[in-house]
Amino acid sequence: MNRIITLDEFIIRGQNTYTDATGHLTRLLRDIGIAAKIVNREVNKAGLVNILGIAGSDNASGDDVQKLDIFANQVFIDCLNNGGECCGIASEELEDFVQLDPVKNKEAEYTVVMDPLDGSSNIDVNVSVGTIFGIYKRKSDVSGPCDIGDFLQKGTELVASGYVLYGTSTILVYSTGNGVNGFTLDPSIGEFCLSHPDMKIPKTGNYYSVNQGYYLKFDLEMRRYIDHCSDSNLRLRYIGSMVSDLHRIMFQGGIFLYPNTRKYVDGKLRLLYECNPMSFIIEQAGGTAINTKLERILDLDVMDIHQRSTIVIGSPDMVAEMVKFVERYSAVSI
Ligand code: P6P
Numbered sequence: 001m002n003r004i005i006t007l008d009e010f011i012i013r014g015q016n017t018y019t020d021a022t023g024h025l026t027r028l029l030r031d032i033g034i035a036a037k038i039v040n041r042e043v044n045k046a047g048l049v050n051i052l053g054i055a056g057s058d059n060a061s062g063d064d065v066q067k068l069d070i071f072a073n074q075v076f077i078d079c080l081n082n083g084g085e086c087c088g089i090a091s092e093e094l095e096d097f098v099q100l101d102p103v104k105n106k107e108a109e110y111t112v113v114m115d116p117l118d119g120s121s122n123i124d125v126n127v128s129v130g131t132i133f134g135i136y137k138r139k140s141d142v143s144g145p146c147d148i149g150d151f152l153q154k155g156t157e158l159v160a161s162g163y164v165l166y167g168t169s170t171i172l173v174y175s176t177g178n179g180v181n182g183f184t185l186d187p188s189i190g191e192f193c194l195s196h197p198d199m200k201i202p203k204t205g206n207y208y209s210v211n212q213g214y215y216l217k218f219d220l221e222m223r224r225y226i227d228h229c230s231d232s233n234l235r236l237r238y239i240g241s242m243v244s245d246l247h248r249i250m251f252q253g254g255i256f257l258y259p260n261t262r263k264y265v266d267g268k269l270r271l272l273y274e275c276n277p278m279s280f281i282i283e284q285a286g287g288t289a290i291n292t293k294l295e296r297i298l299d300l301d302v303m304d305i306h307q308r309s310t311i312v313i314g315s316p317d318m319v320a321e322m323v324k325f326v327e328r329y330s331a332v333s334i
Contacts (some may be wrong), residue, residue: 007033007172007183007192014176024085024109025135025159029174031083032112032133033192035076036164036172039117040185042071043129043166061092061270061306068123069093072116072131086112087138088146090305092273097305099145107142110135110159111150113273113305118163119241128167130243134277135160151305155276155298162281163243173199173247175284180250201287204317205253208234209245217261221329222292225257225322242269246278246313250285255314255322259292267291267310272302275309288319294326 005013011026073093077100080086084103091098092115100108115132122129137159138150162174170185172192182196208229215223229236237254239245245256258269269275279289279297289297292310300309312322 004186004191005194007194010181010183010194014178024107025176027083028080028085028110028112028135029160029176031079031085032076032162033172035079036131036170036192037185037190038075038079039072039131039164040166040170042068043117043123061268068129069117069120076112076114076116076131076133080112084108086110087140087142088112088150089114090151090272091116092118092270092306097146097148097151108146109138109142111138111146112136113151113277115270115273118243118274119239122239122241122244127239127241128165128244129241130166130247131164132243132274132277133162134158134273134280148305151272152302154300154302155271155280158276158280158298161277163247163278165243165247167244167247171195171247173250173281175281177284180281180285199250199285201250201282201285202253202315203286204315205249205255206234207237207248207252207254208318209236209238209249209254209256209314210258211238211240212236214261217263218259219292220331221326222257222259224329225325228321228325229255242274242278246282249287249314250282253315253318255312255318257312257322258310259312260310264308266308268308269311271297271300271307271309272305275311275313276300276302279311279313282313286316287314288316289313290319290323292326294323 011029081100084106087108088097088099088111090113113134118132119129136153140147160176164172173182180199183192184195186193260267275297282289
């Protein structure tokens with residue numbers, strides 16, 4: 001009989017392989033798993049409890065905030081606050097980072113960056129949404145409050161990152177820097193169970209993922225590459241949820257692009273809590289993640305919590321091919 005390995009069990013086993021593991025990261029990952037289960041419950045009934053619709057405010061990204069965004073953001077804050085392992089959170093839904101309350105006899109060693117409900121415009125039409133999270137070791141002293149320097153860290157400094165996809169099933173995918181593993185939620189027991197051990201992205205694929213509607217607003221090199229994808233009979237898949245689009249690429253291979261446009265001259269996606277955590281995962285699975293200046297995403301300096309970045313991410317052979325188009329057609333010498 002196949003033995004079910006729950007997320008908790010897997011995390012604890014992973015802790016046991018590190019001699020200096022203290023259990024703090026283990027508890028933090030478990031807190032994230034709890035929050036994901038709570039958010040999943042509400043996402044699955046969003047159409048029933050009148051929490052659809054725009055809450056009337058907008059977030060730091062200027063997106064209309066859906067009520068479920070607010071709920072998801074608060075759930076992660078509450079779960080991480082209770083756990084006592086995290087000293088502060090930076091979120092797409094918050095203008096500035098939030099200090100968490102110290103928990104008695106706990107030293108909060110980590111900070112969390114997150115997009116609590118990525119692709120939330122899909123909620124009302126019952127299309128997949130996701131959570132993106134990244135975990136950093138704080139740089140400030142554990143005896144005091146966290147500060148902005150605990151968040152403005154390069155992607156290479158990430159201790160762990162992951163995403164939750166609330167789709168036809170709910171899957172949590174994460175890495176602590178030693179490969180990528182996926183856990184599918186079994187609602188009958190309320191546990192995330194190891195379903196996709198040691199995930200590796202295909203070296204190439206037949207899908208490209210970009211908002212074709214902006215084609216005429218892209219730079220020449222991007223338009224030429226997109227023409228090449230079309231001429232090569234690649235299939236365009238774009239859901240408008242980074243987590244969903246990249247999860248497909250993790251399994252089937254492909255390339256996801258969000259270049260600069262006239263509206264988003266630095267790209268739309270956020271470096272800290274979208275591009276870096278997803279790039280960490282994709283690199284750990286054998287993929288590549290760069291910006292349209294051909295710089296590695298994880299190496300980019302993070303100067304602001306809501307800093308935007310262009311991104312080209314996915315199967316290594318496909319990103320390498322796209323690089324050739326930039327080198328050939330870019331008006332700016334790369
Ligand atoms: P557009 C969702 O709002 C998001 O941040 C990503 O999840 C997604 O890939 C992108 O923006 C979609 O943006 O401009 O194509 O609607």
